[in-house]
Amino acid sequence: MNRILMIFDYFKEAFELNIGNKILYKPQIFFVIIKTAFVLACGILLMVLYRKLTESGFDFFGSNAVNMLAALMFLLIIIAALWIVSKFVEAGLYNMYSKVVHGGTAGMNDFWDGVRNNFFKFIAVDIITMLAWIPLGFVLIFIGIITLGAGFILVPFLVSVFLAMWKISITADGCGVFQSLRNSINFAVRFFVPYTVFLIIVFALSSPLSSPGFGNNASDVGDSIGEYMEKNNKIEDYQQNPIPDMDWQFSPDSRLNQNPGLCFVSSYDTIYPENEIYTDWKTELEGMEENNLLPKSLGPLHEWVDIVLVCGIGVATIGTALSSLIKMLFDVFFGLSMFVVYRNRFGEAEQQSEVVS
Amino acid sequence: MRNWFEVVMDSCKECLELSAKNLRIFIPSLVYLGVTVFLIVACIVAVIIFFIGSTMTGSMLSAFGDVASNGLPLMLGLAGLIVLVLLIMYSMVQAGVLAMLRTYLQDGRADYADFFAGLKKNWLGMFLGFVLVFLLLLLLAIPIAILVPIAGILTFGWGFLFGVVVLFVFFATWPVILTVDEEGVLSAIGKGFKIGKKFFWPLMVIGLLWTVIPSYLSGLVIAIPLVGLLAVPVVGTLLGVYFRFVLMRFYLSTKEEYSPKAIQYL
Secondary structure: OHHHHHHHHHHHHHHHHHHHOHHHHHHHHHHHHHHHHHHHHHHHHHHHHHHHHHHHOOOOOOOHHHHHHHHHHHHHHHHHHHHHHHHHHHHHHHHHHHHHHOOOOOOHHHHHHHHHHHHHHHHHHHHHHHHHHHHHHHHHHHHHHHOOOHHHHHHHHHHHHHHOOHHHHHHHHOOOHHHHHHHHHHHHHHOHHHHHHHHHHHHHHHOOOOOOOOOOOOOOOOOHHHHHHHHOOHHHHHHHOOOOOHHHHHOOOHHHHOOHHHHHHHHHHOOOOOOHHHHHHHHHHHHHHHOOOOOOOOOHHHHHHHHHHHHHHHHHHHHHHHHHHHHHHHHHHHHHHHHHHHHHHHHHHHHHHHHHO | OOOHHHHHHHHHHHHHHHHHHOHHHHHHHHHHHHHHHHHHHHHHHHHHHHHHHHHHHOHHHHHHHHHHHHOHHHHHHHHHHHHHHHHHHHHHHHHHHHHHHHHHHHHOOOOHHHHHHHHHHHHHHHHHHHHHHHHHHHHOHHHHHHHHHHHHHHOOOHHHHHHHHHHHHHHOOHHHHHHHOOOOHHHHHHHHHHHHHHOHHHHHHHHHHHHHHHHHHHHHHOOOOOOHHHHHHHHHHHHHHHHHHHHHHHHHHHOOOOOOOHHHHO
C-alpha cells in the first residue's frame, strides 16, 4: 500500500518540475506546429490537385481501386514522415526529461544530445515492437479465444505495462536497445502492483478517448492524422450514408467536366451498385440531365464543394493543433512522472542510498 | 507551503490510505448498487413474464396485455415512479455516506450510526438538491448542446470530456457543502458554484480523475468473462465513494479552520 501511496508524491514532484521547466514545451510546440502544417498542407494539396485534375479533365487515377491505393500510399507517406519527426522530438525530449529529473536544468543542447544518442534506438524500439506484434498477434488471438475475449484487452495492456519503461531506460541508463528491454521488464516484474496502478492513471489520462489495451503509449504523438482519418473514414461514410456526400472530390472523373452530378454516380456505382436509394437517386439525376436541369460545366455545385472542403480543412487543422496542444500538457507531465518513478523505484532507490551512506 | 496540485494529491493520498484502513465506508454504496441492480433486473423480468404470459394464456392476462400495449402513459408513469424511488434511495445513501465520511475525516471513526444520522438529517435536502440541479441543467441544456459539440469537434473529442468535467467543477461540491457546513439546499448549490469558480483547476483535476479512471478501469474489467458486466458498476461505485472522499477532503483543506495556510495558496 505504501508504494501505491508514493505515486501521489511522484506526481507532485513531476508537477513541480513541469512548472519550473517551461523549456520542455518548446520541442513539443515545435512538433505541434509541424503536425498542423502537415495537415494544412495535405488538405491544400489535395484540394489543388483535385481542382487541377478535374479542370483539365485528366483521368489520372483511373478506377476507384487505383484511386484508393494512391490515397492510401499518400496517407502512409504522411504518417511515416510524421512518425519519424515524432521519434526525433521524442528522443530529444526524453533526454531533457532525464536531465531535469536527475537534478539538472535542461536546455536545447540536451535536446540535440538526445537526438544524437537515442533517435535510432527509439526507431529500433518501435520497429521491434511492431514486428513483435506479428507473431504475438497469433498468440493474442489464441489467448483471446480461450479466455472468452478477455485476452484481447488484457494481453495488450500487460504488454504495455512491461514495455512502458523501455525508452526511459534507454535514456536514463544510457544502455542499448535489448538491455533496456530487460530493464523495463525487470522493473515491471519487481514493482508490478504499484507500477500497474501508476500506469492505469497514466494511460487513462494520456489517452482518455481511446479504449484500454491498444493505443496506450503515452508518447504516441504522431497519431492525430490517423485519428482524424479514422474519424472520417471514407468507406464507413459510404456504408452509413447511402447518399454520397463530399467523397466524390477524391474520385476525379473525366465526366465531371460535363456533369458534376453524374460524377457522383460513376464513382458510387462501383461501391454500391444495387443500393435502392442510390438507384432511385441515380434515375432522378439522369432524368434531370435529360431535361437539361443539371449544370453542364463546373458550376455552383463545385463552388459549394470548395466551401465545404475549405471548412473541412480548417476544422482538421484547428482540431490537430488544439488536440495536440492538449495532449502535449499530459505528455510532458506524464513523461516526467515516468522518469521520477524510474529514478525512485517506489522507495527502493532511497533505501539503497541510505544503506550506502 | 503547498500549491493547489499538492493539496489535491495529498487529498488523494490521505483518502486512499484512510479508505484502505476502513472498508466500511464502501458498504452502503455497494448495498445500494445491489438493490438497484436487483430492482432493475426484477422489473425487466416482470415485464418479460407479463408479456409472455399475456400472449400465451390469452384470456386471463389479455386485459393487462391490452393495457400494457396500448397504455404508453401507464408505462411511462411506472418508469417515472421507478426513477423517483431510485433517486430517493440514492439521495438517502449519499446523505448517509457523506456524513460517514465527514465523521471519519474529522473524528477518525466511521460507524453506521453516523451513516443513519446523516441519512435522517440530510436525505430530503439531498433529494431536493438533485432535483434542482437537474432542472438547472435542463435550463442550461441549449447552450451546453451547442458549445460542447463545437468544442468537441474542434479538439477531436477532448472538448466533450472537458465539457463534462467543467459541469462537474460547478455542480459536484454542493452535497459536500450541505453535509459539512449543514447549510440549506439553495445556499449549498450557490456556494458550490462559487467554490467551483475559485478553485477551478484543483476541482478540474479531481473531476478529470473521477471521470477518466473509472471509465478506463471499466474498459479493462469488462473483458473478464462472466463477472465483467457486474464488475463495471462495482468499480464505478468504489471509485465514486473514493473520489467523493477526496472531494470532501479537498473542501475541508480549503476551509480556513481546517488548514489556514491552504486557502492562501489555492
